[in-house]
Amino acid sequence: MSNFFDFIKKNALLIVLINIILTILAPWLFTRNSLFNWLNFRETGQIGDTIGGITAPFINILNAFLIYLAFTEQLNANKILQNQLDQEKAKEIRRLSEIKYIIIHDLEKNILPRLQLIEDEMIEYIFQTEQDQLITLDLHSTFNDNIFKSIKHSDLFNIFYSNFEDILQIYARVDYICKQLPINLSKRFPTDYDSLELINLTPEQYERIKKRHNEKKKMLLGAIPQTVIEPCKNDIIKVLSLYNDGKPFLLKKEQL
Incomplete structure (x- = not known):
């Protein structure tokens, strides 16, 4: 027939x-x-x-x-x-799954461990500054928000949905912490006598500027662990508990 x-x-x-x-x-x-x-x-x-x-x-x-x-x-x-349509949907799911993996991996393997190291470094930096000791600082070059900046917010919203604001908040704090790293504050508020900003000062002027800069760094670094780093760690742990399940990304009903 x-x-x-x-x-x-x-x-x-x-x-x-x-x-x-x-x-x-x-x-x-x-x-x-x-x-x-x-x-x-x-x-x-x-x-x-x-x-x-x-x-x-x-x-x-x-x-x-x-x-x-x-x-x-x-x-x-x-x-x-x-x-x-099914092929396009499957392709989109694979793409978003890859982005989800990148973000979760960045939060778990990079940012969260670095936060603790940075917090310890800030506390140690304040102590060493008060003791006028020689200070060694880490660049923390892997601690940054470049991954976040390279991803569209619309993709992050489709992946994390109701926790989208948490992701934004985490990386906003990461950006702020990056700017407040001890090594970056040392560039903004130098205390070395041979630095370009201080080299021409008299000993009295140098001691006055050094004290002022140390106080500024102490004030900034003293508040960051409790007001920024700890909330950031808590948000990361919350996101990881919800999304670090090893399961592939699934579209929400509203996205079908």
Whole structure:
């Protein structure tokens, strides 16, 4: 049966043309002088009934086939479109899953461990400054928000949804902490006598500036652990508890 419908589908145009030709020729064929005296359709009623009776079945069958062909083509088009939509959705899910993995990995393996190191360094820096000891500082070059800046906020919203604000807050704090790292504050408020800003000062001026800069750094660093670092760590732990499950990303109902 399927072979028959395939034949009809492939030759639909030819069948339509034959049907049109037969419909046009029928009046001429059946109004000629018959070869047999008993077969005569020249009268109006007879020719009309004859042509209508002969062509109507062909037309009805042809209409049925055309409707079938149109219906099957529409079904095929719908299947193709659905497959394309499914492929695009799967591609988008894979892309967002990769972004989710990058963010979670950054929070768990990079930012969270560094926060504790930075917090300890800040406390030690304040102590060493008060004791006027030689201080060694870490660049913490891997502690940054470059990954966050490279990702669209719309993607982060689609991934983290109700926790989107938590992600924004975490990386906003990371950006702030980066600017307040002891090594960066030392550049803003130098205390080394041979620094360009202090080298031309008198000993009295240098001691006064040094004391002022140390007080500024102490004030800034003293508040950061409790007011910035601890809340940031808590937000990261909250996000990790919700999303670090190893499961692939799934679109929300609102995104389908």
